[in-house]
Amino acid sequence: MTPLLEVKSLSKFYPIKRRGRGARLHAVDDVDLTIGAGESVGLVGESGCGKSTMVRLLGRLIDPTVGQVLIGGEDLTAVTQAQFAASPSRRRIQVVFQDATESLNPSFRAFQAIADPLKRLLGMTNGAELDKRVRATAALVGLPEELLQRYPHQLSGGQRARVGIARAVAVEPSLLILDEPTSALDVSVQAVILRLLADLRARLSMSYLFVSHDLNVVRLLCSRVVVMYLGKIVEIAPAETLFTASLHPYTQALVAAIPDPARRGGARVRLDGSPSSPIDPDPNVCRFYGRCPKGADICTRVMPPLRAVGPDHFAACHFAPSPPGETDER
Template identity: 75%
Template sequence: MTALPEYAAHPTPLLDAQRLSKLYPVKGSAKGTLLHAVDDVDLRIGAGECVGLVGESGCGKSTMVRLLARLIDPTSGQILMGGKDITGMTQAKFVASPDRGRIQVVFQDPTESLNPSFRVFQAIADPLRRLLRLSDADEIATRVNRAATLVGLPRELVQRYPHQLSGGQRARVGIARAIVVEPELLILDEPTSALDVSVQAVILRLLADLRARLGMSYLFVSHDLNVVRLLCSRVVVMYLGKVVEVGPVEQLFANPRHPYTQALIASIPDPARRREARPRLDGSPSSPISPDPNVCRFQSRCPRAAAECVTTMPALRDLGGGQSAACHFA
């Protein structure tokens, strides 16, 4: 797959999440005990930009996906879409809003995300009826067939049910269903993790081609850092609900500034570095339940932890060149 061209920065971001938080009460615990799934996060995505969101399981990536897609309501903070606040209404009301079609999600498992009782045509047409309120059968058929063609889905498969398709074909249906309403932002939540390796490469190439052709912005959530490096122009790294580093993809991979990012990149398999010493993360992760706001979330595993790390939470600070890190010693 070839690298995608850079897109010029837009003066108003397509999506701008500001101080976004999602806290959950912990059942069976004292009143006020909260799990900090996403904690005071800022995230921007420019028009036509592909941003990678990475971090280990439990870091808050999936909650961020649900917040940005307005599948759940934030505890605090706001999300601006093209400068318009889309958190001014509840999730239940947002479903009926014209803005709902501007953000679409391609889910992790295409088998689980498709209605087994819907034929492929119905699955792709459903967002047209629900989000765009289309009722003309000819217009719906035209849009469905165009979306199917864009994702490389043969016309004869459009009348089949999901169980009659291969994993790669179901993935194409999920992508077609997301792009049929012509969204501005496509959120890709581990879109290839449930697929065979040989199929993953084909779907990733398809996604790259669609972005170049349709000019959509992507938020690409993945555990596979090699894929992120290939597909994205900028990377956001999360740890225990916090953003710990942001930067242009090549700069961040060449010179990671946060110890957690350094450990993530060092974990990428590379035969050329087989004999090199790599950063190790000893210790146990801190608890996301009512964490001390003055303690760095990473200090219990950090090889560079110092006294300052348990008295002052490090802020995400600009390091130049578009790179930022939340570390006292970055």
């Protein structure tokens, strides 16, 4: 699959003061990732693993410490975040945020919220053309025309979610980043919005990066899943492979935590201990060491690289098997 998005050695470190000396919190640490044209990729992990920082980095809402974000071969990190906001390439990556109530301007009616990116990024100034485009986009996401003159506080949660989605897709992006887009919604509304998102991807041929805590949703909507832990990617696999044959102990624990009546009474993967500190972590120690049930001496001496363990399957674990034909050097 031809890559649409390429992430190369991407890192984001935040300086902090600690015991009178400078230190850095490693929010995202040396991440490599690709997303193909038309592909839907899930990004999962516990709170604090770096998902939200990845969203901001890929959406060019913040600048990386080091690394590159390329879309269609164009290096989006060649300019600063402030400069990128006015770049014609801004339209190529759009973000649907977790809480539409917080992300929508309370002084903008729904019509204005959808029209704003069209004016800023596409330079639409013709009133009739703008009106037609906004109404067509509203229809695309199932937002009735009579709601376009309402303010966010006058809309239901599902309606605000549709406005947020419409605002993002109005400029016809190549990549849509969905940051927990249904977490603030009732369960019945979540299902409707998820069906809408699946339909939009098929109709508009967009790529998705779907960030979520809900692994069942990721399994339904994504063809490939990326697992993060303390700023590092620890496993990448096709969705079905990840849910049935994951190889990293952390991924196995996440999958085992999914409610499943068929597993009732079966063995659970238990993670004891506490997460390592993300502040200046030892580059030679596996981030998962201390919680991992397989932890061994080598995990304290060598950071496991993210390596191929099967077809389109990568894991950062010393105990993951090597693909057939390769020598296991553990």
